[in-house]
Amino acid sequence: MSYVRETSAGYLTNWAARLFARAIERRLAGGSSGPMPVFFALQDGGAMTQKELALLAAVEQPTMANTLNRMERDGLVARTPDPNDRRSARVSLTPLGRERARAAFVSAIEVNGLATDALEPEEREVFYGMMRRIIAALERDSGTE
Amino acid sequence: MSYVRETSAGYLTNWAARLFARAIERRLAGGSSGPMPVFFALQDGGAMTQKELALLAAVEQPTMANTLNRMERDGLVARTPDPNDRRSARVSLTPLGRERARAAFVSAIEVNGLATDALEPEEREVFYGMMRRIIAALERDSGTE
DNA sequence: CTCATTTACATAGCTTGCTATTTAAATCCA
DNA sequence: TGGATTTAAATAGCAAGCTATGTAAATGAG
Numbered sequence: 001m002s003y004v005r006e007t008s009a010g011y012l013t014n015w016a017a018r019l020f021a022r023a024i025e026r027r028l029a030g031g032s033s034g035p036m037p038v039f040f041a042l043q044d045g046g047a048m049t050q051k052e053l054a055l056l057a058a059v060e061q062p063t064m065a066n067t068l069n070r071m072e073r074d075g076l077v078a079r080t081p082d083p084n085d086r087r088s089a090r091v092s093l094t095p096l097g098r099e100r101a102r103a104a105f106v107s108a109i110e111v112n113g114l115a116t117d118a119l120e121p122e123e124r125e126v127f128y129g130m131m132r133r134i135i136a137a138l139e140r141d142s143g144t145e
Numbered sequence: 146m147s148y149v150r151e152t153s154a155g156y157l158t159n160w161a162a163r164l165f166a167r168a169i170e171r172r173l174a175g176g177s178s179g180p181m182p183v184f185f186a187l188q189d190g191g192a193m194t195q196k197e198l199a200l201l202a203a204v205e206q207p208t209m210a211n212t213l214n215r216m217e218r219d220g221l222v223a224r225t226p227d228p229n230d231r232r233s234a235r236v237s238l239t240p241l242g243r244e245r246a247r248a249a250f251v252s253a254i255e256v257n258g259l260a261t262d263a264l265e266p267e268e269r270e271v272f273y274g275m276m277r278r279i280i281a282a283l284e285r286d287s288g289t290e
Numbered sequence: 291c292t293c294a295t296t297t298a299c300a301t302a303g304c305t306t307g308c309t310a311t312t313t314a315a316a317t318c319c320a
Numbered sequence: 321t322g323g324a325t326t327t328a329a330a331t332a333g334c335a336a337g338c339t340a341t342g343t344a345a346a347t348g349a350g
Contacts, residue, residue: 005185009257010165012276014178015203017162018307019283020155021336025308026287032308033159034336040150051298058160063337065300070335087298087345111286112154118282119275130264130272131157137263138164141256142171163337166306170338177338179306196328208307210330215305232315232328296347305338310331317326 009134020111027107034067035076036108039093039101042077047090049082076100154279165256172252176245179212180221181253184238184246187222192235194227221245 005011021033037057041048048056054064068091071077076097079089093101116124150156166178182202186193193201199209213236216222221242224234238246261269 005182006277007273008253009260009272009276010162010169010253011181011185012273012280013158013165014162016276016280016283017155017159018203019280019287020158022308023283023286024155032335036156037150040156049298058163059336060338061299062301062339066336069300085298085346089299108153108155111283114286115154115279115282118278123275126271127154127275128152128157130268130275131154131161132151133263134260135157135161135164137260138161138168138256141168141259142164167338177305194328204306205308206329207309207331211306214330230316230328234329292350294347294349296345298345299343301342302340303338304340306336308335309333311333312331313329315326315328318324320321320323 013134016115020115023111023114024104024107027110028104033104035071035100036104038067038071038077038091039097039104042091042093043098043101043105045092045098047080047092049088050091051088053091071097158279161260165260168256168259169249169252172255173249176249178249180216180245181249183212183216183222183236184242184249187236187238188243188246188250190237190243192225192237194233194235196233198236216242 024033024036037059038053041053041056050064050068051061053068054061057064059067068077068079072079075094077091078094079091082088082090116127119127169178169181170176182204183198186198186201195209195213196206198213199206202209204212213222213224217224220239222236223239224236227233227235261272264272
């Protein structure tokens with residue numbers, strides 16, 4: 001028993017991440033947590049290319065392509081051809097997309113609150129700091145940064 | 146900008162979880178991180194039903210069913226019919242499965258080490274404790290516990 | 291200017307997660 | 321005992337992540 005999951009950072013993190021996603025999706029009833037990073041990035045009316053969105057969301061390009069396809073299908077984003085580069089399109093939120101973004105933020109804030117209520121107030125910044133350091137370490141390992 | 150991802154517990158946790166999974170999978174080269182909870186549960190030769198495994202791994206029953214199907218296809222687990230309950234089968238690791246489990250633990254320990262190296266030694270237990278409290282809070286919310 | 295290289299995106303195919311539903315065996319109760 | 325209920329697993333279908341590879345436009349080197 002050299003390996004105990006209760007003290008495996010990866011196991012605990014993966015477990016928590018699934019619970020976070022489920023909690024948000026339960027509140028959105030139909031909506032899902034995948035578009036969240038796109039909502040983040042475009043919330044105040046901006047437009048970005050798919051590549052920029054993938055970078056910001058820290059997902060691979062095909063993952064973002066699929067997410068945007070679903071969002072476009074559901075009327076949440078619009079793609080307008082980039083006049084300067086015919087390979088690219090500028091992605092922006094539709095009015096429906098902005099509405100869903102607001103709803104998603106409400107749910108996310110609620111779930112984050114519920115989770116961080118399990119921490120002492122002074123522990124919360126510590127938690128964010130630890131997470132950011134772990135993320136930085138794992139990105140260094142992947143050489144992707 | 147009421148919502149900033151750098152201080153969203155869910156966003157950070159999801160991000161870190163993906164990096165953990167990628168880091169382990171990069172090391173396993175072909176093998177993936179999905180069977181990990183099954184490896185955990187059956188590492189010392191035990192046998193369990195699908196339901197018990199799903200409960201332990203904290204995934205839904207169909208998720209575990211799929212994982213076990215892939216593992217069976219790849220020769221990592223064997224299902225032997227339960228003599229007392231014809232609906233059930235006892236799942237156990239094959240010799241190949243045990244071998245892969247060992248390799249997976251090596252990778253997992255390496256990646257966990259790499260991640261927790263980003264924390265001060267005295268912070269590590271604090272991190273596990275925070276994670277366990279957040280997990281408990283989210284499970285309470287889901288009413289699944 | 292032309293051809294090679296790079297870049298942005300698309301496509302194919304896989305894993306791992308989920309919900310909803312079905313099937314069949316076991317159990318419970320009248 | 322026999323019918324209703326519960327339980328274990330299977331199946332269908334979708335989302336979101338990944339890698340590998342293809343395609344077409346833009347860029348750069350001679």
